[in-house]
Amino acid sequence: MRNIIVYGPGCAKCKETERRVRHVIEASGVEATITKAVDFAEIAKAGVLATPAVGIDGIIKLSGRVPNEDEIKSWITER
Amino acid sequence: MASVEDVRMLKTKARFEIDETTAQSAQLPGSKWLFVPGGIVAIAAWYLVYRQLASLTDWLAFSLFGLNKSTHLGSAVQFLLFETPKVMMLLVLVVFGVGMIRSFFTPQRTRAILAGKRESAGNIVAALLGVVTPFCSCSAVPLFIGFVTTGVPLGVTFSFLISAPMVNEVALVLLFGLFGWRIAAIYAGTGLLIAVIAGWVIGRLKMERFVEPWVYATELDNSEAVGQELDWSERIRFGREAVRDIVGKVWLYVIAGIAVGAGIHGYVPENFMASIMGKGAWWSVPLAVLIGVPMYSNAAGIIPIVQALLGKGAALGTVLAFMMSVIGLSLPETIILRKSFGCRLSRYLSESLRLES
Numbered sequence: 001m002r003n004i005i006v007y008g009p010g011c012a013k014c015k016e017t018e019r020r021v022r023h024v025i026e027a028s029g030v031e032a033t034i035t036k037a038v039d040f041a042e043i044a045k046a047g048v049l050a051t052p053a054v055g056i057d058g059i060i061k062l063s064g065r066v067p068n069e070d071e072i073k074s075w076i077t078e079r
Numbered sequence: 080m081a082s083v084e085d086v087r088m089l090k091t092k093a094r095f096e097i098d099e100t101t102a103q104s105a106q107l108p109g110s111k112w113l114f115v116p117g118g119i120v121a122i123a124a125w126y127l128v129y130r131q132l133a134s135l136t137d138w139l140a141f142s143l144f145g146l147n148k149s150t151h152l153g154s155a156v157q158f159l160l161f162e163t164p165k166v167m168m169l170l171v172l173v174v175f176g177v178g179m180i181r182s183f184f185t186p187q188r189t190r191a192i193l194a195g196k197r198e199s200a201g202n203i204v205a206a207l208l209g210v211v212t213p214f215c216s217c218s219a220v221p222l223f224i225g226f227v228t229t230g231v232p233l234g235v236t237f238s239f240l241i242s243a244p245m246v247n248e249v250a251l252v253l254l255f256g257l258f259g260w261r262i263a264a265i266y267a268g269t270g271l272l273i274a275v276i277a278g279w280v281i282g283r284l285k286m287e288r289f290v291e292p293w294v295y296a297t298e299l300d301n302s303e304a305v306g307q308e309l310d311w312s313e314r315i316r317f318g319r320e321a322v323r324d325i326v327g328k329v330w331l332y333v334i335a336g337i338a339v340g341a342g343i344h345g346y347v348p349e350n351f352m353a354s355i356m357g358k359g360a361w362w363s364v365p366l367a368v369l370i371g372v373p374m375y376s377n378a379a380g381i382i383p384i385v386q387a388l389l390g391k392g393a394a395l396g397t398v399l400a401f402m403m404s405v406i407g408l409s410l411p412e413t414i415i416l417r418k419s420f421g422c423r424l425s426r427y428l429s430e431s432l433r434l435e436s
Contacts, residue, residue, distance in 0.1 A: 009220070044224035049186035051218045064186065064218070065320070 002032040002076055007043045007053040007063075017052040017066050024072040032076065114315055129168055136161040155345025158387075162337045170333065171322055177211075178321025182314045184212045186222055193231045193239070198282045201235040206274040209242030210251075210267075233290070234282020242274030340387035 006021055008014020018036055025032050037043055046055060050064030054072070061067075061075050140146050140160055146153035189212045193205055219240060226236040246267055254263040 007221075040220040040224065043221040044228070047225070049190065049218065049222050049225045051221060 002030060003057050004032050004034045004076070005037055005046075005055040006034065007037045007046060007048045007055065008051040009038050009040060009043070011051070013066050014052040017054065020067065020069055021054065021072055024069050024076065028073060028076065030076050114312065125168065125172060129165070132161060132165050132168075136164075151345045153345075155341045158344040159337060159341040162340065163334060166333055166337060167326075167330065170326055174322050174325045175318040178318035179314045180211060181321070182317040184208070186212055186218075186225070189239070190226055190229060190231060193226065193235055194229055196231070196235055198232060198234055198279060201232060202238040202275045202278045202282070203271075205231075205235045205238035205278065206242040206246075206271045209239045209274060210246045210271075212239075212243065227290070232282055233287050234278045234280075236278075237281045238274045238278025241277050242271060245274060246270035336384050340384050343384070343387035 004021060004025070006014065006018045008017060014036075018034070021034060025034060037046065043051060043053075046053075046060065048055075048060060048063050052066060053063035054061050054067060054075070056075050062071070136157060140153065140157040141148055144156065146156055148154065148157070189208045192208065193201060196204060223236060223240065226239070227233055251263055251267055254266050
């Protein structure tokens with residue numbers, strides 16, 4: 001069970017990031033919870049300086065750009 | 080009269096040199112090492128096409144379509160045909176180059192450089208870093224919190240936040256391409272100076288008390304920086320993505336801007352603008368800013384208009400003020416910033432952006 005958080009207040013890039021993450025999760029069948037952090041305080045607290053950002057199991061995997069689906073896939077399959 | 084001017088303008092344009100150090104083309108082979116010869120070939124091809132644009136579009140407009148150079152329609156069509164591919168080519172090249180440069184500067188690295196910097200020197204470094212660090216307007220708030228809670232002084236943080244949208248690198252290089260290095264330098268210099276001064280003033284005034292309390296109360300988890308080293312093929316991918324992203328977003332504005340510019344170029348009489356936006360009238364600068372703010376669009380769309388206005392005798396200062404207000408002051412950004420700065424401080428921020436004119 002992976003815990004995925006997409007950080008982003010709701011700009012177009014953030015929405016696209018969330019869409020891709022959901023898409024990859026659905027396609028891969030990996031069990032995961034996906035939450036979206038939209039609150040600025042929460043985003044800053046996680047140490048994210050540039051949105052969109054993606055955190056998996058408490059580790060920020062990427063910040064400041066939209067990940068492509070292959071990247072997302074590699075994060076959720078690695079242990 | 081118009082035709083003489085056209086010829087003169089075309090001659091100046093034909094002499095433009097491109098900064099080849101940033102030159103990389105958007106179409107590069109996928110293979111990891113082919114990009115070196117591929118890049119050189121692409122730059123050469125780009126340059127050749129760019130050099131031939133003027134004569135090609137002259138031929139299209141005046142020989143193929145049979146338009147007369149001295150008519151309104153003729154000079155408007157020629158302007159449209161020449162400027163559109165020229166601006167698009169410059170844009171692709173510049174955005175690609177900047178995308179690659181930006182892959183070297185992450186907000187984390189910038190913060191590490193700025194943390195513990197003192198005022199003044201810190202303000203200058205922050206303003207410079209603001210130009211090359213990638214961040215979009217929706218990141219402004221987390222960035223702000225992340226900076227001030229890790230010991231970057233408030234004034235220094237503001238220098239960074241102000242210079243980032245104001246000195247737009249796309250605008251900078253387009254200005255360089257269309258008007259020459261002097262105007263590009265004025266644009267960059269003014270923007271940086273305003274950012275440095277505004278940040279310094281905010282630091283002096285001890286504005287910390289206006290920051291909403293929860294900002295400083297935020298405790299960072301202080302997780303690792305996200306910074307894996309990138310290799311060159313990844314940086315090229317960054318450049319390509321930047322092109323797809325930015326050019327995909329602005330091409331419509333560019334064409335609209337050039338169309339308006341073409342209309343001005345062909346139909347507005349010489350020196351008409353001089354009477355409205357010329358040096359003489361004191362109110363021309365505030366008026367230009369006022370018109371510019373709601374027109375929030377982007378550098379790429381506004382520069383062709385600016386170029387056409389200048390050609391009709393508008394004063395440079397007024398036009399630059401107009402352009403910077405269009406790029407720097409956006410309503411949505413102000414609203415987002417409002418949330419964490421409180422009303423007072425966000426008003427100072429937009430005032431300081433307005434002051435640049």
